Every structure is written in C-alpha cells, then in structure tokens.
Amino acid sequence: MTSRRSYHHGDLRQAVLTAALDVIACDGPAALSLRDLARRAGVSHAAPAHHFKDRTGLLTAIAAEGFGLLADALADAPDLRERGVAYVRFAVGHPAHFQVMFQPDLLRGDDPGLLAAKERASxxxxxxxxxLGSATGSTDGSATGSATGSTDGSATGSATDPRTAGIAAWSLAHGFATLLLTRNLDAGNTAGGARVGRDGHTGETGEGGASGVEGGPMGDRNPEEFFRALAGLLF
Structure with missing residues (x-):
C-alpha cells in the first residue's frame, strides 16, 4: 500500500495534477477519479477535493495550465506559420492537456483562471x-495574395478578414495536431512506415528499420516540416 507523503500546499496540488495528466495520457479524461489520484499521489482521499473541489475543477485546472503553456509556446514563435508549428509541437508534447483543453463540457467555463489563460493563448x-498582414503589406490583417497574383487582399481572390484568417490558421494547426495524436498520419501496421514520437519527430519502423514514402500519408517526412509545407499552401 502506498505510504502517505508530506507535501507543502503547492506541491500537493502539483502532485495531483501530475498524477491526473498521467492517467489522461494513458486512458483519457473519463478514467479520472479523485480517490484514485489521491492513492497515486500517496495523500488522503480528501486532499484532491480540498484543492479542486471536484473532478470538473481538476479538469478545469488542467485546461487552464494547458492554455498557459500554449500561450508561452506561441509567444516564442516569430510569425503565423511558426506559431502553427509551435501549436503542433505543444499538442504532441502535452497530449493530456490537449485532450482536455477543447472539451468545454468537461470544464467550468466561467472559471477566471481558465478564461484568462484562454485569452492569453487567443x-x-x-x-x-x-x-501575416504586416509581412504581406496588408493593412487589415489579411494576406495580399501576391503569391497567386490576386489584387483584392487575399490569396484566393476573395477578401479575408482577420477573424476568418485566424479560424483558418487554428483549424489547420488543430486538425493536423489531432491527426498526429490519434495516429491517423502514422503508417499504422504497414511495414516500413514512419511513426510519430512524443517529441513530434518520426521514427523508423518495420523490418531492417526501413522507412519510405509508402509508410503513411507523410511518408518519412518530419511532421513539423510537413506542417510548414501545408501552411505554405494557405498562408
């Protein structure tokens, strides 16, 4: 039986969060139980509830932490394309956070900490x-379309407002990250395919360690470089 441990106030909270992230990474948010987390952390059954009140409070804290980490990751990127890369890298590096952050039915939506973290990331x-607008000479935050010969302020020939461009960029990065995490871009069981590791890089699989373009949708290309290529088609 796990022995009880002595924690400082903040350390106990972080210990429960860490245990919760481990569970989510392995089994998903549905597997979370405050009693089980207390056992894993070696603390009293009442300790997690003291910090988070209930399961929703715990998941809300995880989401808030995740949005804060995402905001930090995006802030270090110099432009929109690299922010997309940073988004994908964050998702692969923090898969448990990523699973929780975008499931509002699991969260306390009016939590001040969550709202502040989401606003930072946004x-x-x-x-x-x-x-993007500055780089292309646009004054309204949209692409100028110089790469395609468009003269109306967009890459496709129709005016694009910043909000629409933001949704497009988010959709591309979030969708690509989700496909990576759910292994839909993997080779699966195909011999000679490239698998995506937790660091976002592909590793060789199959007999003899061979890796080839037939291994999966991305072939043997690095996911981050593949995403840059995708982003270049739109932005």
Whole structure:
C-alpha cells in the first residue's frame, strides 16, 4: 500500500495534477477519479477535493495550465506559420492537456483562471495573424495574395478578414495536431512506415528499420516540416 507523503500546499496540488495528466495520457479524461489520484499521489482521499473541489475543477485546472503553456509556446514563435508549428509541437508534447483543453463540457467555463489563460493563448494567435498582414503589406490583417497574383487582399481572390484568417490558421494547426495524436498520419501496421514520437519527430519502423514514402500519408517526412509545407499552401 502506498505510504502517505508530506507535501507543502503547492506541491500537493502539483502532485495531483501530475498524477491526473498521467492517467489522461494513458486512458483519457473519463478514467479520472479523485480517490484514485489521491492513492497515486500517496495523500488522503480528501486532499484532491480540498484543492479542486471536484473532478470538473481538476479538469478545469488542467485546461487552464494547458492554455498557459500554449500561450508561452506561441509567444516564442516569430510569425503565423511558426506559431502553427509551435501549436503542433505543444499538442504532441502535452497530449493530456490537449485532450482536455477543447472539451468545454468537461470544464467550468466561467472559471477566471481558465478564461484568462484562454485569452492569453487567443491573443498570441491574433498576433500571428497581425504579423501575416504586416509581412504581406496588408493593412487589415489579411494576406495580399501576391503569391497567386490576386489584387483584392487575399490569396484566393476573395477578401479575408482577420477573424476568418485566424479560424483558418487554428483549424489547420488543430486538425493536423489531432491527426498526429490519434495516429491517423502514422503508417499504422504497414511495414516500413514512419511513426510519430512524443517529441513530434518520426521514427523508423518495420523490418531492417526501413522507412519510405509508402509508410503513411507523410511518408518519412518530419511532421513539423510537413506542417510548414501545408501552411505554405494557405498562408
């Protein structure tokens, strides 16, 4: 039986969060139980409830932490495309956070900490959209379409407002990250395919360690470089 441990106030909270992230990474949010987390952390059954009140409070804290980490990751990227890469890298590096952050039915939506963290992350994405407009000479935050010969302020020939561009960028990064995490871009059981590791890089599988373009949708290309290529088609 796990012995009880002595924690400082903040350490106990983090110990429960860490245990919860381990469970989510292995079995998903549905597997969370405050009593089980107390056992894993070696603390009293009442300790997790003291910090988070209930399961929803715990998941809300995880989501808030995740959005804060995402905001930090996006802030270090110089432009919209690299913010997309940072988004994908965050998702692969923090899969448990990523599973929880975008499931509002699991969260306490009016939690001040969650709202503040979400706003920080959104602001960093908006900054990427602004950088796109600056780089292309647009004054409204949209692409100028110079790469395609368009003269109306967009890459496709129709005016694009910053909000729409933001949704497009988010959709691309979030969708690609989700496909990676759910292994839909893997080779699966195909011999000679490239698998995506937790660090977002592909590893060789199959007999003799061979890796080839037939291994999966991305072939043997690095996921981050593959995403840059995708982003270049749109932005």
């Amino acid at each position: 602001a960093e994405l908006r900054a990427g959209i602004d950088s």
